[in-house]
Amino acid sequence: xxxxxxxxxxxxxxxxxxxxxxxxxxxxxxxxxxxxxxxxxxxxxxxxxxxxxxxxxxxxxxxxxxxxxxxxxxxxxxxxxxxxxxxxxxxxxxxxxxxxxxxxxxxxxxxxxxxxxxxxxxxxxxxxxxxxxxxxxxxxxxxxxxxxxxxxxxxxxxxxxxxxxxxxxxxxxxxxxxxxxxxxxxxxxxxxxxxxxxxxxxxxxxxxxxxxxx
Amino acid sequence: xxxxxxxxxxxxxxxxxxxxxxxxxxxxxxxxxxxxxxxxxxxxxxxxxxxxxxxxxxxxxxxxxxxxxxxxxxxxxxxxxxxxxxxxxxxxxxxxxxxxxxxxxxxxxxxxxxxxxxxxxxxxxxxxxxxxxxxxxxxxxxxxxxxxxxxxxxxxxxxxxxxxxxxxxxxxxxxxxxxxxxxxxxxxxxxxxxxxxxxxxxxxxxxxxxxxxx
DNA sequence: CGTTTATCTAGAACAAGTTTCACTATCGGA
DNA sequence: TCCGATAGTGAAACTTGTTCTAGATAAACG
Numbered sequence: 001x002x003x004x005x006x007x008x009x010x011x012x013x014x015x016x017x018x019x020x021x022x023x024x025x026x027x028x029x030x031x032x033x034x035x036x037x038x039x040x041x042x043x044x045x046x047x048x049x050x051x052x053x054x055x056x057x058x059x060x061x062x063x064x065x066x067x068x069x070x071x072x073x074x075x076x077x078x079x080x081x082x083x084x085x086x087x088x089x090x091x092x093x094x095x096x097x098x099x100x101x102x103x104x105x106x107x108x109x110x111x112x113x114x115x116x117x118x119x120x121x122x123x124x125x126x127x128x129x130x131x132x133x134x135x136x137x138x139x140x141x142x143x144x145x146x147x148x149x150x151x152x153x154x155x156x157x158x159x160x161x162x163x164x165x166x167x168x169x170x171x172x173x174x175x176x177x178x179x180x181x182x183x184x185x186x187x188x189x190x191x192x193x194x195x196x197x198x199x200x201x202x203x204x205x206x207x208x209x210x211x212x213x214x
Numbered sequence: 215x216x217x218x219x220x221x222x223x224x225x226x227x228x229x230x231x232x233x234x235x236x237x238x239x240x241x242x243x244x245x246x247x248x249x250x251x252x253x254x255x256x257x258x259x260x261x262x263x264x265x266x267x268x269x270x271x272x273x274x275x276x277x278x279x280x281x282x283x284x285x286x287x288x289x290x291x292x293x294x295x296x297x298x299x300x301x302x303x304x305x306x307x308x309x310x311x312x313x314x315x316x317x318x319x320x321x322x323x324x325x326x327x328x329x330x331x332x333x334x335x336x337x338x339x340x341x342x343x344x345x346x347x348x349x350x351x352x353x354x355x356x357x358x359x360x361x362x363x364x365x366x367x368x369x370x371x372x373x374x375x376x377x378x379x380x381x382x383x384x385x386x387x388x389x390x391x392x393x394x395x396x397x398x399x400x401x402x403x404x405x406x407x408x409x410x411x412x413x414x415x416x417x418x419x420x421x422x423x424x425x426x427x428x
Numbered sequence: 429c430g431t432t433t434a435t436c437t438a439g440a441a442c443a444a445g446t447t448t449c450a451c452t453a454t455c456g457g458a
Numbered sequence: 459t460c461c462g463a464t465a466g467t468g469a470a471a472c473t474t475g476t477t478c479t480a481g482a483t484a485a486a487c488g
Contacts, residue, residue, distance in 0.1 A: 036338075
């Protein structure tokens, strides 16, 4: 894992944009078939009609490629969610509902999910910017689901971060067969209760305010 | 990633036990030096005075090896924590304190932490049993820190699961340089408040409700 | 247009995880 | 103690991610 070459100049020509699409498409297709291991760089190159060297110019490593694939998929999901926002009343349930919806979408392509999530957590520092983009996308989805009026408070951001942690990790335990779907649901619902807490705390004052010592 | 050969018969002879130790030791040493990538199977074999084939008989893949290494380290940490249990009063703070202590221990060997955690989250189904063992160990540590009287309620177990999720995921974001130590601390403290929630929900007033005061 | 430069291609080469094979050493039981 | 089964050794082979090289193409620009 060395990887540094820049992802091609910032302004892509039309042909280049098309190549990029073909690559991402091939990547997702192979991933859907057999997960992380089935995404083989030579095959991605071949399936997208591009030389191996070119593939590496666009995505400097397999992990980069799969994280980019995840960005792509998340973007789609974000749009889909925007079109049909959650129906629930309570922010807590809205978030839980949204995440479970996303989860069911992943369930439909478990191998693809496997490839993307494994890449995401396996990514080292050289992929940080890309992983960060994914993280921001996820955060945006959750914040959307919360349906806040104003900007989120720091407490709410913390809660969202923790929800995200739980989301990723729960996904992994499910993908590796160590947790059932029901279990994931419970975990999601459990962590979402943190939102209630921040809501309550945000309006705290009177009640049991003074906690947390030394 | 194929890996299946069983980890040698259940009853190890003395020499075998020694081999196993040497291997784990070499693994940890190499990991401490350069993280996941620095643990090269050929080198582990050489450094522990064992043939490559033998190494693979003991640990059917690099990930198996590193997860086993993590088991080992966790065991040590569990013992260390038993000897000096957390000093705080509140279960919530006790857990947070314990996890931050563990976290600081990992900070001392960031490369080793990197190797172990990356292996853990990268592990596929073939490593599930081993990963599960690690998970149980972690759960035990957290439950210990909570210092419960009786057996944990289902809600409490859910909270612990979520704390564990957060712990792993926060660790990853720190290891890949996307979150600061302070950030991790906040996340841990945030998720630990779930414990308050279960306590409040689980405890019907009277009995052990002498918390709030102080 | 013609030239200069960045991109792309084909394919070889390299690195590290994993497997295989032909032997040898060790161990547990008759 | 001797023997068959099991475990260990050493080295080569295989797989797949990654890098490198030389030549063909396409783009940018005067």
